[in-house]
Amino acid sequence: MILYLHIPFCDSKCFYCSFCSYTDKNNLKEVYLEAILRQFEREEKRFNISEKSITSFFTGGGTPSTFSPSLLSFFIKKITHYLISNAEMTIEANPNSATFEWLLGMRELGFNRISFGVQSFNDEKLKFLGRAHNQKQALEAVENAWRVGFKNISIDLIYNTKCDNKKLLLEDITIASALPINHLSAYSLTIEKNTKFYKIQNAQKESLYLAKYVINLLKDNGFLCYEISNFSRGYECFHNKGYWQHDDYIGIGCGAVGFYKNKRFYPSRNLEEYIKNPLLDKVENLSDEELLFEKIFLSLRSNTGLEFAKLPFDIAKKADILLKEKKCVMKNGRFYNTNFFLADEMALFLTS
Numbered sequence: 274m275i276l277y278l279h280i281p282f283c284d285s286k287c288f289y290c291s292f293c294s295y296t297d298k299n300n301l302k303e304v305y306l307e308a309i310l311r312q313f314e315r316e317e318k319r320f321n322i323s324e325k326s327i328t329s330f331f332t333g334g335g336t337p338s339t340f341s342p343s344l345l346s347f348f349i350k351k352i353t354h355y356l357i358s359n360a361e362m363t364i365e366a367n368p369n370s371a372t373f374e375w376l377l378g379m380r381e382l383g384f385n386r387i388s389f390g391v392q393s394f395n396d397e398k399l400k401f402l403g404r405a406h407n408q409k410q411a412l413e414a415v416e417n418a419w420r421v422g423f424k425n426i427s428i429d430l431i432y433n434t435k436c437d438n439k440k441l442l443l444e445d446i447t448i449a450s451a452l453p454i455n456h457l458s459a460y461s462l463t464i465e466k467n468t469k470f471y472k473i474q475n476a477q478k479e480s481l482y483l484a485k486y487v488i489n490l491l492k493d494n495g496f497l498c499y500e501i502s503n504f505s506r507g508y509e510c511f512h513n514k515g516y517w518q519h520d521d522y523i524g525i526g527c528g529a530v531g532f533y534k535n536k537r538f539y540p541s542r543n544l545e546e547y548i549k550n551p552l553l554d555k556v557e558n559l560s561d562e563e564l565l566f567e568k569i570f571l572s573l574r575s576n577t578g579l580e581f582a583k584l585p586f587d588i589a590k591k592a593d594i595l596l597k598e599k600k601c602v603m604k605n606g607r608f609y610n611t612n613f614f615l616a617d618e619m620a621l622f623l624t625s
């Protein structure tokens with residue numbers, strides 16, 4: 274079982290972002306803490322959590338670095354006895370708010386992995402994206418994280434924006450590669466509804482050529498692609514792999530999502546509504562066919578693979594065609610995609 278906690282507070286709203294986050298409700302942090310503690314108490318029973326059964330805990334956002342170590346410590350106390358002794362504990366952070374003291378506080382709370390939303394090291398591109406930090410702050414934040422003892426550090430980059438070209442991406446990846454990080458996520462910009470970019474023309478430069486350039490450059494610098502947007506230089510994120518393998522996950526917070534057996538739980542994305550009643554959520558029931566199709570889509574986008582023997586006969590027959598065409602490979606009874614760019618196309622072929 275894995276656990277996700279959502280912190281829906283941000284210092285400012287980036288122009289591309291549609292995540293559940295608020296920039297003007299900092300006065301609600303304490304009552305939010307009370308609400309997440311209440312929701313967790315309900316999930317303890319609903320998910321039937323037993324001692325030492327949670328293998329990873331991920332705190333994401335929004336911006337967790339807007340939440341103080343002392344506030345977060347109340348939640349950590351509540352979950353500690355459920356965590357296995359070497360649980361992966363990841364916290365997301367933004368370079369402008371992850372101060373040395375905050376990073377130290379997170380280490381003291383037990384976090385052993387940190388993921389920074391860097392997006393780029395180019396100050397012009399950072400401005401274009403509406404980010405609240407610059408290159409200098411990003412470099413300092415990663416170096417400080419290393420200094421306080423984080424050995425598993427990841428950064429997020431965004432590419433395929435209007436600003437991107439080979440020269441800029443080469444600079445971004447060269448700078449990233451010199452940092453003490455063992456993981457990198459590189460996302461192709463998507464234009465989401467209700468964002469500033471949705472209203473302007475040409476923020477995105479959708480280019481398969483640049484995407485392949487990024488992947489090859491990362492490979493040359495020792496970052497291997499283990500999911501369409503995730504790259505490991507010696508460390509694959511255990512928590513993410515849990516999602517792709519359809520493990521059960523507890524989702525705590527406004528805008529978080531939980532998954533148990535064949536059900537998904539969606540607490541409110543409205544902060545005031547969530548605080549008022551953190552136990553209220555929408556429940557989605559998934560059929561066996563929906564679960565199987567999801568599993569196929571997720572596993573073809575990553576190196577988690579699919580157990581061949583468990584595939585229904587008609588899908589296994591089509592999978593066999595992909596094996597014969599050398600688009601996929603079999604290892605120890607599992608079926609793996611070798612080209613993540615074709616993942617969605619292959620998944621459609623298998624499921625239609």
Ligand SMILES: C[S@@+](CC[C@H](N)C(=O)[O-])C[C@H]1O[C@@H](n2cnc3c(N)ncnc32)[C@H](O)[C@@H]1O
Pocket residue numbers: 289290291292333334335336337365366367368389390391392429430431460461462463464465
């Ligand atoms: C949960 S988000 C937020 C993390 C953190 N608040 C931050 O922005 O620094 C994780 C990552 O998703 C990526 N992301 C968010 N919206 C995106 C979009 N529209 N297109 C591509 N990547 C996006 C960004 O790289 C971001 O760092």
Ligand code: SF4
Pocket residue numbers: 282283284285286287290291292294334335336367390
């Ligand atoms: S990208 Fe991150 S920092 Fe920016 S608004 Fe979204 S959640 Fe907040």
